[in-house]
Amino acid sequence: MGTLYQSPIKSSSPNIIQDLKVIIHDTFTILPPEKTEPRSMFLSNIDQVLNFNVETVHFFVANPDFPPQLVAEKLKMALTKALVPYDFLAGRLRLNPDSKRFEFDCNGAGARFVVGSSEFELSEIGDLVYPNPGFRQLVQKSYDNVAMHDKPLCIIQLTSFQCGGFAIGVATNHATFDGLSFKTFLANLGSLAGDKPLAITPCNDRHLLAARSPPQIEFDHPELLKIPEGVDFPTTSVFDCPEGQLDFKIFNLTLKDIEHLKKKAKDGPFSPNAKITGFNVVAAHVWRCKALSSGSEYDPERVSTVLYAVDIRSRLDMPSSYAGNAVLSAYASAKCKEIEECPLSKLVEMVTEGNKRMTGDYAKSVVDWGEVNKGFPNGEFLISSWWRLGFADVEYPWGKPRYSCPVVYHRKDIILLFPDIVGADNDNEVNVLVALPHKEMEKFEALFHKFMA
Template sequence: MTYADAIEVDERHNENDNCYNPFTVQVHDVKVLNPIEPTEKATLYLSNIDLLLVQPIDTFFVYAPNEERDTESLFAVLEEAFLKLLVPYHFMAGRIEESEEGRLQLKCNRAGAGFVTASSPQTLADIGDLRVMNPDFRKLMPAPKGVQGVMNDEFLLRVQVTRFRCGGFTVGFRMNHAMCDGVSTTLLFRSFCALARGEALTTFPDPDRTILAPREPPTPEFPHSECFKLSELPSVIAHKTPALGPEYTTKHIPLSQIEIETLKAITMADGNITKCSSFEAVIAHFWRSRTRCLDFAPEEISNILIAVDFRTRIQPPIPPTFCGNSIISAHVSAPAGEILQEPLSFCVDKIQQAVARINERYVRSAIDWLQIHKGLPAVRTTKDCLVSAWWKIPFYEHDYGWGKPVHSGPPFPGTSEYVLIVTDPAEDGGLLLLVTLLPHEMVKFNKYFKDISSGSNSGT
């Protein structure tokens, strides 16, 4: 069976789709690389938005065998491209450290970025449907390095290239989220691919984050319910997000383009709102479905945070080459009883109001608020969640010279409070929601979420 055959196996409605095919990976070489040319040693400012996100984030790409080009030169080509990439991205070979004042900053000190090569005796077809979360995907990612919790001993960027027996391969990235958001990361991936294809770079990253510095003095204008004050949290919670226990289950829940259009039509049918995007309809339906499956009391408040890119929402707009974080969370909340009883347009309206608040004044206020209070995203309980939409990030365009990827996304879940929406490579115009819940909650969520017609009905 070829990989193409395997990926076409439709396990979408299989309740046992957490069953996975194990595989083995042998690591060959672990290197610490530095820019191939001399680079400036400097200390760069990290914005208050960056400081909300000082944590690793993992992404991997899967490439099917290319009948016209073998992978004999794969490791050498990508290592050479990585060395060249680290010239404009020299700060990614630096370290985060504490200043004398106790604030985290980015030290461009050429401490190095990681590059790992590995192989598997299996084929990609042996793994099967990549939409099924597989614990062995961890083997495709570079292992953590350094002393946990010691910032100046941790890589900001590591890459692992893993070659499979069939000629397919994966490229796994582990980077510190404080370095870049989705848009910035896309530029890095594109640059890496261009260099691997032998092309010269025409666009270069700008890591200057002073455009997002707080005002002096800081003058927050609004309450910021999307964040907790750091002082209000126990230190163990403030500095460490607990890992998922074995009792949780993670699934990719699909939504076809037809289902998305149906949701939008249902939302608009009652005339309560004048417009509705795919983004708003999907998140509204997700919010309602999750609220139903978690058995909220009618008066209990259901909260979600939605990651919003504010690059074009402030003046002057953030340059397209900006390498940093320009995202802030829109806080959406309502009593569970209203979410379940009102039409879906009610949820969409709440989402639209929350996202519309993210403007110049609100962003500047949030930056000032964080300067005073510090803080973390306000996920209050396991019933709250943060939704991040990756489906418009062009991950499926990244070609190192062996063709475009057949799969991309996070290799494993983060926490039950984090929900990711990505493109479904097997469904044109379709989406996948990466959701983590307890098994009995997952059964209910899958039932409610796939019942698109429930969007037009009230009641539980």
């Protein structure tokens, strides 16, 4: 149960080609089809703390009716059309000198479109599920040496393989989308590429998540950490490690494994408030392993806090088509001694309670907290789940992706959940990507299998 998917990267499989030999042929600035009046776009307090890039790659097998050159033309056309309902994607991020807040300058400066090719066939680059560092070549960077107000907010790269297959790499500033709204954007891009209308009209009114006036912080928020006056906002997590110091492994949980965890949570001492779902049991299991493997010495009195994302659209009666970030960090906390000794159902109950805690009133309090304080989520680690976002379900004229994945930068404080490859008859399986220092990884792996038994 809970089989290891691959070896650590430092002894990676010879079947993994890490240098994809990508050559960039053309770079285009994609402008909106019609000139619009420049405007400033308000960004919520959730958007404010997300000034960093999110990079994803979407792989497609060869389709004789859609060679990569044709796909590139259709994507360019689709992106041009998309810059009408998503006009902010043609803008730039700027810091308003008066309000000291980030905002989108919707100035029509344009998105980017990049065309490249690899000398390999898609089948040669290895298992797509394995987070290959070479995948970074499939996504154009947002020009790190360029000033913030000149950086494009959206860059799409089409990379063709020798077999006729191709990859679409997308880099967006996280302030533009969360996972759900990014899937909507992809669905709209696919629809426009097929000369169809938008699949879903986006709601761009970010004032829906504006703080109240005056702010009303009605709850304690231990999941948030205030930055003291005079201290610069950190650019990296205190838990982060240089990548070379981390091993990474992928633990594959099959449908049978997940059902086993659910049964284990239901059997024995059962917590009546535990909601036995696939995510909750996997999150509880991962939390236990991470908490008990952290640090050089085990401290039973140390408190471990796990963070995990909760969508707040329905909790605030917002439209599901809201195009900004509408996700907050729920949390569960306990001493390591309790985490080690309590039944799985108790951990599931704590994860459940974290989700239930995120009511509409609580979410408003978090947004208002961000109005008063300068800070960020505070926990031992974050479970970032791409498991059921459904990027591989998006329909394009040339078909659905063979696989969609984030470009992974291994961090000790983030454990990633992501689905298995499409069409492998394993739609409900989940892969758990863990990056830890070597000694902690040994502990985590041993605990992962011990608590699966």
